[in-house]
Amino acid sequence: MLHxxxxxxxxxxxxxxxxGASPAQSEPTxxxxxxxxxxxxxxxxxxxxxxxxAHLKAGRVIGNAVPFIANQRASAVLIDAANGFAFPACRLAIAEAIERARxxxxxxxxxxxxxxxxxxxxxxxxxAAAGMVGIACSNSPAAMPAAGGKRPIFGTNPIAAIFARSGAQPISIDLSLSEVARGKLMVAAKKGESIPLGWALDAEGQPTTDPQKGMEGSMLPMGGVKGAMLALMVELLVTTLTGAHFGAEADTFFEDEGNQPRLGQAFIVIDPGALGGTAVYAQRIEALIAEMLVDEGVRLPGQRRFDLLAKADAAAGIEVPAATLEAITALA
Structure with missing residues (x-):
């Protein structure tokens, strides 16, 4: 059924x-x-x-939190999410970054x-809507070991980038630094499905196809040592510069009880006009895309996401699993 x-x-x-969330917290979330x-x-x-x-009820998220600017200079700003949901703070951070980059x-x-x-x-x-280039990264509760280690130290620490285009959907890249996002294990566990080997290890450090055992163990980094090093880079960027918790200091998201995670995010926004110029930027990005599309089968990063969003709007609805909707409706 479509919704x-x-x-x-x-x-x-x-x-x-x-x-217990305020409208200012609940709406962007x-x-x-x-x-x-x-x-x-x-x-x-x-x-x-x-x-x-569950996190609201357990106090892991402060429902009436108001994010605020904790420190700033001309091209840099630190937002304190005040232990609320991330989305209101991210909205403020992006608005500030765009204004300052201009x-x-x-x-x-x-x-x-x-x-x-x-x-x-x-x-x-x-x-992208502002015609700029953006980079995003975040840490998350510990799920992956450091290179050569066994204990979960880093989160799956996603990174993303966006490159605006004129008259076309932007190039949008989004990836977790684990082999897959940990949320995929959560979804598989709820559905009673197995996961492929190579996604996760159990608590004893053994490969597993059981998503629940994987959630209790650790995720494998994308690309082995290279993925673990990228996860370290993200961890350092969003914690040492902000004072946020390391992933190892934040209790898992998948338990109701636990500490306030106090995680970090960072957004970098670049105005092409400040470098080679907007005309040069527009010409070069389209030239590269044209070269990529010479090979049949190449799909531009983000194209599937934008196609699905457009389809959802055109069909006036989103297909939601019945079990997911029932769980949400029960909470209402």
Whole structure:
């Protein structure tokens, strides 16, 4: 059964407010979760609602938090999410980064004391709409070991980038630094499905096809040592510069009880006009895309996400698993 984005957003908004979130916290959070569902990423979509509600009730998220600017210079700003949901803080950070990049050419907006930030590319859509280039990264509760280690130290630490285009959808790249996002294990566990070998290890460090054992163990980094090094880079960027918790200091998202995760995010926004110029940027990006598309079968990064969003709008609805919708409706 199809459900409109507006109806799903209203439902989630209501559920989060009932659990103790203010409208300023619930509205951007609901919009982000629905957008992830419509984009074909249910691991960061509606399946997260019961978890968010549980975190509100357990005090892991402060429902009436108000993100604020904690420190700033011309091209840099630190946003304190005040232990609320990440999405209101990310909205503020992106707006600040765009405004500052327009003035100075480049800006970084970082966030501390934050929560699960969902689909990283979602936050960057506003950057592309402003005709700019954006980079995003975030840490998350420990799920992957350091290179050569066994204990989970780093989160799956997603990174994303967006490159605006004139008259066309932007290039949008979004990836987790684990072999797959940990949310995929959560979805598989709820469905009673197995996972492929190579995604995760159990608590004893052995390869597993059981998603629950994988969640209790550790995720494998994408590309082995190279993925672990990239995860370290993200961890350092979003914690040492902001004071946010390391992934190893944040309790897992997949338990109701636990500490306030106090995670970090960072967004870098670049105005092409400050470098080679907007005309040069537009010509060069289209030249590269044309070269890529000479080979049949090449699909531009982000194209599937934008196609799914357009399809959801055109069909006036999003297909939501019955079990997911029932779990959310029960909370309402």
């Amino acid at each position: 409109t984005s507006a109806a799903l957003t209203a439902l989630i908004n209501s559920v989060l407010q009932k659990a 609901a919009r982000a979760l629905v957008a992830a569902e419509a984009s074909g990423l249910p691991s960061h979509g509606l399946s997260r609602v019961p978890m968010y509600v 003035a100075t050419g480049i800006a970084i907006a970082a966030i501390t004391n934050s929560h699960h930030s969902g689909m990283s590319s979602y936050h960057l859509d506003a950057v």
